[in-house]
Amino acid sequence: MLELYTWMTDNGYKARQMVEETGIEYDLKPINLRNKEQFDEEYLKISPGHKIPAIVDPDGPGGNRITLCESGAILKYLGEYYAPALYPADPVQRIKVDQWFIYGSATWTTLAQQYGLFMHRLGEDVPRAQEHYTGVLRDMMTMYDKHLGENEYIAGDYSIADITVYPDIHGHGVNDVGLDEFPNIKRWHAAIEARPAVQRAWTPFA
Numbered sequence: 530m531l532e533l534y535t536w537m538t539d540n541g542y543k544a545r546q547m548v549e550e551t552g553i554e555y556d557l558k559p560i561n562l563r564n565k566e567q568f569d570e571e572y573l574k575i576s577p578g579h580k581i582p583a584i585v586d587p588d589g590p591g592g593n594r595i596t597l598c599e600s601g602a603i604l605k606y607l608g609e610y611y612a613p614a615l616y617p618a619d620p621v622q623r624i625k626v627d628q629w630f631i632y633g634s635a636t637w638t639t640l641a642q643q644y645g646l647f648m649h650r651l652g653e654d655v656p657r658a659q660e661h662y663t664g665v666l667r668d669m670m671t672m673y674d675k676h677l678g679e680n681e682y683i684a685g686d687y688s689i690a691d692i693t694v695y696p697d698i699h700g701h702g703v704n705d706v707g708l709d710e711f712p713n714i715k716r717w718h719a720a721i722e723a724r725p726a727v728q729r730a731w732t733p734f735a
């Protein structure tokens with residue numbers, strides 16, 4: 530059975546949401562970041578950079594056991610192998626999904642995490658950085674809102690391009706910045722939040 534090593538953070542929710550969307554059975558293995566379990570020797574063999582999420586699939590391509598860290602690589606693998614509707618094979622659609630998926634994984638999440646650091650986790654006021662990252666977050670949300678005004682989902686049908694963005698919209702968009710100014714994101718967020726797989730994926734486990 531596929532094993533998902535995760536915790537209740539944005540990148541962790543991406544992977545769990547994706548596994549839930551595939552409908553495959555899986556074994557959820559909590560890696561408690563507060564207890565620094567990501568540094569356990571056994572876990573470092575799966576995720577050398579001591580990050581969640583990671584997966585082990587004993588029944589990967591060709592029947593091989595595979596281990597994988599990095600949420601982007603995990604979403605892409607699970608889409609290709611278990612949920613082709615979420616990562617379309619058609620070259621034209623795939624180019625579009627890739628662009629938005631990589632923007633969401635590499636740019637959006639990384640900058641949203643910096644916003645989270647300076648606004649919440651640091652526990653210290655750094656006004657210049659807080660102002661900077663609030664501006665960066667709002668700028669990206671303005672872009673997504675415009676895009677979602679013209680498109681139902683981020684890249685064609687619901688896909689890994691949406692899944693990689695959703696957790697930080699749910700976390701920072703809904704709870705910090707608010708979505709009233711971003712009606713198209715609000716509509717998109719409500720549609721994704723209502724999905725049974727998403728409801729299951731966001732159920733706390735510790």
Ligand SMILES: N[C@@H](CCC(=O)N[C@@H](CS)C(=O)NCC(=O)O)C(=O)O
Nearest residue numbers: 538539540579580581582599600601
């Ligand atoms: N680029 C990585 C980032 C993963 C990441 O930042 N994970 C954080 C939680 S959201 C983590 O495990 N932090 C623990 C640590 O760095 O020791 C991905 O997308 O999976």
